[in-house]
Amino acid sequence: MLCDAAIINLAMAIPFVLRFYENDGVSQYLRSYISLAPWITITFIAIFYVFKLYNRIWAYASTGELFAVIQAVTLGSLAAIAISFFAHAPLPRSIVAMHWAFAILLMGGSRLLWRYAVEHLKTNGHKPSRRALIIGAGDGGAMVARELKGSKSSFIPVGFIDDDPMKRNVTVLGLPVLGTREQIPEVVARLKISLVVIAMPSVEASVVRDIVEICRGTKAELRILPGMYQIIDGQVSVNHLRPVQLEDLLRREPVRVDLKEIAGYLGGKTVLITGAGGSIGSELCRQVAAVGPRKLVLLGHGENSVHSIWLELEEKFPGVALAIEIADIRDKPRVEDVFQTHRPDVVFHAAAHKHVPLMELHPAEAVKTNVFGTRNLAQAAVRFGASGFLLISTDKAVNPSSVMGATKRMAELIIARENMAGITIFTAVRFGNVLGSSGSVAPLFKKQIARGGPVTVTHPEMKRYFMTIPEAVQLVIQAGAMARGGEVFVLDMGEPVKIVDMARDMIKLSGLEPDKDIQIKFTGVRPGEKLFEELLTAEEGSSATEHKRIFTVRPSLVDVEALESELVNLSRKGLQCTAEDIFNALGAIIPRFRSYRKVQAG
Template sequence: VGAGDAGALLLRELNQYHTGKRQVIGFIDDDKTKIGKRMVGIKVLGSREEIIELANKYEIDEIIIAMPSVKGKNIKDIIKICKKTSCKLTILPGVYEIIEGSVSVSQLRPVDVEDLLGRDPVELDNVAVTKYLSGKTVLITGAGGSIGGEIVRQVAKMYPRKLLLVGKGENSIYEIMQDMNLEYPQLKKVPIIADVRDEERINAIMDYFKPQVVFHAAAHKHVPLMEYQPAEAVRNNILGTKVIAETAAKHKVETFVMISTDKAVNPTSVMGCTKRVAEMLVQSMNKGSSTRFVAVRFGNVLGSRGSVIPLFKKQIAKGGPVTVTDVDMKRYFMTIPEASQLVLQAGAMAKGGEVFVLDMGKPVRIYDLAKDLINLSGFVPGKDIEIKITGLRPGEKLFEELLSAEDGTEKTTHSKIFTAKIKDVDKAELQRQIVDILQITEGDAVVRKLQEIVPTYTPNRDAFKK
């Protein structure tokens, strides 16, 4: 599917190296002027409307989608048509995933949930991003996590002088170091096992390495898990941010970017509320500091550790059931590279004090996502694999929001990044409240104090108390 340059290159390689494995029967293209003509000796048989009919007529085994520069929604629509056939479905990744524009059979991969989301590739302002990262020492907390690890990979492309990979778990830092040594052997990188709450240790790290840019991705993120230990969520997400941010200001770091979440908006969970307090803290730190402090807020990230896709895949592998909390539950989704690239872009745009909101597109119904994933795995939902509704978990809500009702957004120079119009925070008062909450250890008392700090926090702990 796609009788363009990518399709032609792929056909030549298939003819040259894969003659015994794949025989190409024809092309599909929506350009009416191409239909009936030949490309590299192979005929353009018809448009997307004829895919099902042609697949049956020619007894096709496999459909390859070779349209790397086409918009996400178009790809999504074509996949839906192709899924109505019994053919194996493979796809050539998007242009931004293909290095140096080369096209190869080795890059073909099965169609995945990311393709069904229909999201367009991110267009980065590489000049602006490279400008604030090139030749700099960049520190990334939570560097072994899904988002932190991808930020490491994206920063590595921008010619930094040195990367400081900070994480609490030695295995995850070991793994990201292994990856980076393979991908960027010449780049200077330092693995650092440290807890972001350890002020003395963080201070010593910044004293020694003098980073100019900090990406703060370390956090507890599992919503139901944090309902069971509110004090721990406060210590990691609020105290951890406080230590890193204050130490960054003290060492005159140029840019500080904190990773936030849509769950910080009108929070119903301890995790979301602690991230909102961390946002407020970062926003307040901007006053009276030479460091540009910003937060970047986005929704769920496909394939990140502990997210819904890996869970569904495990459940499908075991034969089901696939568990969904509510038929109507919706979430915003984006891919890990997309979120990380936009975080870098937001850092380039930072004047200081902003909470940036990423354009997450339309929210996706989790029930539909489960059905799509079962289909992609070659099973029939409800017949081969059951979908089981389990009810809301502690701290969860049916719909996430990227803004509260009183917040508006302002456009920025990037089409996928907005600035949330958030009221200024009283820095001294916030600092006093943070000192108070850090003294509290009992869970319900922590929750009451969080409500005092964030009046829009409405705890959803009914499921927790059952």
């Protein structure tokens, strides 16, 4: 406050000297001002106090603090004009304008000087030994540069790389933009760069892949800023920079969800999630808990996985009531007991047998879980008045060639039938593979690379759709908010990825050379697998929704009598149920499916 009092009066004295230094008016105006100085000074300090300029840590001041200074000084200048007017000693307009400008300049300058002094003291004696090059001279790059300069990191930023022609020959935070991505090898060699940081959190995967390939030709360590959410939250620090991962090479546009819409159908409700211990189920638990349900019921068959997510949710969301149910969805009386006890408003059904080759060997188990387990849950939802039921389906349910895909297709048909039975809104969401899920190809490749190979790929032309688990779950929850009953939602999976290309990328990310350090071995297509998965059948078609990453398809008409008849037949066969029985049942329900099977068999 004392410093600001001095600045206020100095900012008034300077304009008097500049304005009247050639005549004798200086002393006259100064005497007039001195009589008002105590009142003007007190008024300014009071306004600064009201604007909380003394409640800020100026060592971290930014444009927000500067804007607050401008507002406070402007209001103070208006108050000074009023004081001088009522005291019958009006100040010249030029003096008031110059005082306003000098007050902002001196107040802002004093705080900038304080910030510089604190930063200097923090880094005093700390001399980074290694040089860092930042790729991306935007918001992410600037924040990384500021963090590296202000922290006690062993790296010091020396410049940026950016392809934007408007940023050539300019500086950001005092650091030059040194060229485009093609010049990275030359810049790294010339400036002896030890670390390259990719700081473009919203750039396309193809750009990241290109930069990674370029940087592999250098000796510099490569790290990446993970995602846009850290830029938004201001959480960027040296600790958030991590090695490039497979998810970065498949990077897609961040998912945007309508939080109000989601909170409207989940907030304050009882939500039941089946398969709660699985990859998709556990992420559903996390994201639903964040919305604030009245109660979250975790149902799973594997006690260890359910216990793990239970402990995590208790720690992260202490205000959410949790209920744990260890149960098998194939046990109809147990399922009804769970529904009667908790009376869920919304059900997310993620429990399923998903491993394609294993279900080819055990078709009866796939039927009992994926078909009859789904029917048990759907019927209980209707009986106990659930308002919504969402089935997690798969792209393998489209023109299925596997037992797993066929049983998931039948599960879709079951909920389509149940949608006509009562007030419960039933819907399904289809999507492809998710990175990092149990049984997915990425963890297998990591293990194979860690032990020195070979990395096994079934076929050189094998392609799959991929998305991350959090992205898939966000879109599933959003689709649930859009459901009106009977729809099948399809998520935008982007472009399919060749599995062999993914294997090569993962080998390169490990710092090794495909077919040189790590061999890639083709093992042949496994039972039930297709080279290329589809997201919708020819007769379904698709239409857009209000969310650009979610589409609806026209569900196939269900022959209810045929469906009931085939379910009875499958139930009778029980453990003797074969893969052919399942495909025959599906063919009896969907006539076109028979012709598809013939073409496929040929």
